[in-house]
Amino acid sequence: MASFFVFCTVDIPVKVVEHFLRESQRTEGDSNHWVLARDPTQTKFKVPTYPRIRAFETGFNGHSADALVSWIEKLLEEHHPRFLSLTNFAILDDRTLRDETVSIQTWVEQMPADSKEGDWDPSKVISYWKEFRVPFLYATHLVTMLEFRPAMYIEELDMTTAFVDPNGILRTPHVELKEWDLVEEDSESDPDLPSREER
Numbered sequence: 001m002a003s004f005f006v007f008c009t010v011d012i013p014v015k016v017v018e019h020f021l022r023e024s025q026r027t028e029g030d031s032n033h034w035v036l037a038r039d040p041t042q043t044k045f046k047v048p049t050y051p052r053i054r055a056f057e058t059g060f061n062g063h064s065a066d067a068l069v070s071w072i073e074k075l076l077e078e079h080h081p082r083f084l085s086l087t088n089f090a091i092l093d094d095r096t097l098r099d100e101t102v103s104i105q106t107w108v109e110q111m112p113a114d115s116k117e118g119d120w121d122p123s124k125v126i127s128y129w130k131e132f133r134v135p136f137l138y139a140t141h142l143v144t145m146l147e148f149r150p151a152m153y154i155e156e157l158d159m160t161t162a163f164v165d166p167n168g169i170l171r172t173p174h175v176e177l178k179e180w181d182l183v184e185e186d187s188e189s190d191p192d193l194p195s196r197e198e199r
Helices: 014-023 065-079 136-148 150-157
Strands: 003-008 034-036 084-092 101-110 126-135
Touching: 003 014, 003 065, 014 034, 014 084, 014 136, 065 084, 065 101, 065 126, 084 136, 101 136, 101 150, 126 136, 136 150
Parallel strands: 003 034, 003 084
Antiparallel strands: 084 101, 101 126
């Protein structure tokens, strides 16, 4: 299973980051796959990042989504960390502080709309980055589905009760929540002591 970077492009209070890590585990069948990137010089990461973290100042302040993509590509090329996704990541930004939503960035590859079902011609593939703005609660579910079948899942959303509200937030009421609010917590005495580091 892939893990997904989460970036803060403004200084986000630790309690908000921890709330995101906990809340996004509450959908049925999902667990913690988030990896907090604190600074562009960072090359080792706690996988996953558990909710108890120390206060930090983000080194990604003001970074655009394109700049974050470039950073991920360079990191994977130079340091080869295992299991970290290149095609999906999350951004906690200034809007996060207002409405507890997160920006999910996903790489989509699909055939033109007039293509026959089942056709796949690499020379005709349309590729682009797409953003979804979702509440914390549905972030893990969305990013996991997008990692495995992005174009198909996006098409399937039209056949569910999902909708984008007037504020541009994707709502997915069809996604079930866990019966109990069970979340993965760090059992280590030192909140930043890695349980498993990617090298």
